[in-house]
Amino acid sequence: MIAEPIQTFLDRLSExxxxxxxxxxxxxxxxxxxxxxxxxxxxxxxxxxxxxxxxHLIRRSAIGRILxxxxxxxxxxxxxxxxxxxLVSGGYLPNNAIPEKIAANIQAITNKYLVIRQILRDRNxxxxxxxxxxxxxxxxxxxxxxxxxxxxxxxxxLYHTVKDRIRRSxxxxxxxxNTQVYIAARRSLLKNDNKALIYALWRRVTPNWGNxxxxxxxxxxxxxxxxxIRGIESRVDDDFNLHLTPKLRNxxxxxxxxxxxxxxxGLEAKNIISNTSYFDELVTENLKSKYKKQSERSxxxxxxxxxxxxxxKIILAFVIELPYEVFFLKGIVxxxxxxxxxxxxxxxxxxxxxxxxxxxxxxxxxxxxxxEVLYGSISKPISGGRRGGxxxxxxxxxxxxxxxxxxxxxxxxxxQSFNFNIVSIVLFLLFLTIVSYFGLRIxxxxxxxxxxxxxxxxxxxLWNLLTLPLVSMGQWFIRRVATVNLFVLFLDFIIExxxxxxxxxxxxxxxxLKEKSEETYNV
Numbered sequence: 001m002i003a004e005p006i007q008t009f010l011d012r013l014s015e016x017x018x019x020x021x022x023x024x025x026x027x028x029x030x031x032x033x034x035x036x037x038x039x040x041x042x043x044x045x046x047x048x049x050x051x052x053x054x055x056h057l058i059r060r061s062a063i064g065r066i067l068x069x070x071x072x073x074x075x076x077x078x079x080x081x082x083x084x085x086x087l088v089s090g091g092y093l094p095n096n097a098i099p100e101k102i103a104a105n106i107q108a109i110t111n112k113y114l115v116i117r118q119i120l121r122d123r124n125x126x127x128x129x130x131x132x133x134x135x136x137x138x139x140x141x142x143x144x145x146x147x148x149x150x151x152x153x154x155x156x157x158l159y160h161t162v163k164d165r166i167r168r169s170x171x172x173x174x175x176x177x178n179t180q181v182y183i184a185a186r187r188s189l190l191k192n193d194n195k196a197l198i199y200a201l202w203r204r205v206t207p208n209w210g211n212x213x214x215x216x217x218x219x220x221x222x223x224x225x226x227x228x229i230r231g232i233e234s235r236v237d238d239d240f241n242l243h244l245t246p247k248l249r250n251x252x253x254x255x256x257x258x259x260x261x262x263x264x265x266g267l268e269a270k271n272i273i274s275n276t277s278y279f280d281e282l283v284t285e286n287l288k289s290k291y292k293k294q295s296e297r298s299x300x301x302x303x304x305x306x307x308x309x310x311x312x313k314i315i316l317a318f319v320i321e322l323p324y325e326v327f328f329l330k331g332i333v334x335x336x337x338x339x340x341x342x343x344x345x346x347x348x349x350x351x352x353x354x355x356x357x358x359x360x361x362x363x364x365x366x367x368x369x370x371x372e373v374l375y376g377s378i379s380k381p382i383s384g385g386r387r388g389g390x391x392x393x394x395x396x397x398x399x400x401x402x403x404x405x406x407x408x409x410x411x412x413x414x415x416q417s418f419n420f421n422i423v424s425i426v427l428f429l430l431f432l433t434i435v436s437y438f439g440l441r442i443x444x445x446x447x448x449x450x451x452x453x454x455x456x457x458x459x460x461x462l463w464n465l466l467t468l469p470l471v472s473m474g475q476w477f478i479r480r481v482a483t484v485n486l487f488v489l490f491l492d493f494i495i496e497x498x499x500x501x502x503x504x505x506x507x508x509x510x511x512x513l514k515e516k517s518e519e520t521y522n523v
Contacts (some may be wrong), residue, residue, distance in 0.1 A: 003376030040089035064138035080107030101395035298446035302352030351439035437474025
């Protein structure tokens, strides 16, 4: 018998709404010239070479970037057609396939948020909430342009499957506990970042927002926006869901495969699941394909990260390190200077070059887990988000702090023995932590479909222990400090606006030349 959360998920498949903006033969389509498209795609690839954005977040980031430039920098409210055109020219939507009429839908979505934006401006709260507001409208536009209707349903299925198996925390009310489990389910299954989570939770408390057209109702939502978002942000940042997320890794792999089966076969998925041997055969073939694709994707991510680190390091070396040595130390220590440029990209390349695991054993483990999920035979509990009492946690914190200081002291001592100066040491440590974090994240993504069987060897455990301080520091820096990315700021404020204007003008000029050519030859 199929487990209740899975059965509910399958029963609700008929509720899934398919694409609503498929082009008709009579529709005018968004079209850009091939030269414009190639130039735009090249720029987008360059843009994300220097930006730290996960691959599955690139589309929302691109939409948010266009909205930010239009609404904030250029102060334009009419963005529908322009956004569509830029997404087509950037390669995010197919050329000559998107009907122009959906620009009105995009504008309608944007207009709702413009009402909230004005309310926040009147209350002097716009500066505080502008980023999250743009992120929300970008998320809603992305959901309209790239619908993934089964996402919410599969998250609910995962949530109801694991909720009663998780050890509860006495510090959380039942309602807050359920919210934390739901957040962890979205983090683990859909790879939601904080912005996506805030939007998802906000939509849960404003369920009618997607179809809202009444200005009065929109204003009522806007009046509560700041207070609601503050409460949501505190829940998203709670340690409980952050600690619980990795413990749902296996369950998320199982449910991801179920979701893809449904996305591919629709209502027919019910019959496929009932046929165990055929289901296992499909899953096995699917996993083989995923192992190959994920390996290729991780290799691309690795090269992109290496390029990002290398170019950033060169710029900082010549802007900060070299002037310090020339003007303050009156001499350049070339071995240290060159090492500080090439070491980190080479280290990252070594970390991400070859990432392997036993695919056959992993496939068998996943099939067993899927059967447990489908038929409700899971009995193993899941530990909660926090472990141990205050004394134990305090002791662990002290031990971790000692290990943290010991590792950084050893690295600094080694660098000093090679005549690294204070600036060289700071830059070396900074990029060592960033590279450690990038490397771990790329390796983790490469093993996106590797279930945790709890069989890591002693060497892997020891290595993870020794590199944990570096990875933690790199994660903190990327999330807290590296949001001020000089390359990104340069592209956003100096390059992008005139470049996009030039691209639009080029496309219009090419169209004009084409028209003139047709007129000439038709005489």
